[in-house]
Amino acid sequence: MGLTVALQMDPIEQVSITADSTFRIGIEAQERGHSLFQYTPDRLVFDQGRVMATGRDVTLRREAGRHVDFGPWRRADLALFDVVWLRQDPPFDMAYVTSTHLLDRIHPRTLVVNDPFWVRNSPEKLMVLDFPELTPPTMIARDAEAIREFRARHDEIILKPLYGNGGAGVFHLPQADANLSALLELFGGINREPVIAQKYLPAVVKGDKRIILVDGEPVGAINRVPAQGEARSNMHVGGRPEKVGLTDREREICAVIGPVLRDKGQIFVGIDVIDGWLTEINVTSPTGLQELERFDGINAAALIWQAIERRRAAA
Secondary structure: OOOEEEEEOOOHHHOOOOOOHHHHHHHHHHHOOOEEEEEOHHHEEEEOOEEEEEEEEEEEOOOOOOOEEEEEEEEEEHHHOOEEEEOOOOOOOHHHHHHHHHHHOOOOOOEEEOOHHHHHHOOOOOHHHHOHHHOOOEEEEOOHHHHHHHHHHHOEEEEEEOOOOOOOOOEEEEOOOOOHHHHHHHHHHHOOOOEEEEEOOHHHHHOEEEEEEEOOEEEEEEEEEOOOOOOOOOHHHOOEEEEOOOOHHHHHHHHHHHHHHHHOOOOEEEEEEEOOEEEEEEOOOOOOHHHHHHHHOOOHHHHHHHHHHHHHHHO
16 A cells, blocks of 8 residues: 655755655655655644644656646645655754654654654764764864864864755865964854864865665765865765765774664665765765666665655554
């Protein structure tokens, strides 16, 4: 019997049908006989004990310019769905956090993917702190003097917003770069959050590997190579995806973190690895499914749905 599936995501009519992972997840759901309802997070409502969302039933197709058909607008009780996907893009701000609190109210009777409690408590740049033996030297701080001392110890650092995404606000700062103080003042003027600093890994010029894990198991990887003159490899800012395999070190990383992810209900995760060092664990809205399928023929979306279907059958 098909599952009823709600997609909490950014506007589906605006996604790239050749790159967006949520679109690929939706296409696979339809092929498995599941029905889709889509809404944006601003349409999520808690009302008298019920978690509701205003959205539309959708039918997806791989046809540029005509990739979605909508049913009429309706308000739906999310507790009546089998699965809700938490898939809006970061930033991981209080709006994002609030949506996880609301979805907590229906999970696990309705299976929310990924588990909203652990999404809230495991944002991309913080979960890596649980695995210091796998990560490059890392500091989270708001104290400018502490960050200057950290750079002095490691000579070159990457500085980035703690809750950012897509490569926005990421800076490579060698010891000779005089902009550190100004950047810290800039970040401090925007919000009161700490920043994250990591030792710069020169091998990033050869690529930042995105490894896809499904229910704790690595299923494949793509390499993201920075554009000429860029320190950032994110595809949002021009990083070039390319075919790549997994090394023994990367399998070791996955063997350590995979059981933790599985236990925390993180079914679809993308980790970032540079030169054998774990830099991020992406649980909010990971990407890379379509690139992996094009390069290696690995249908990770099917593996994701198999994991979901197993969990629903066991509930």
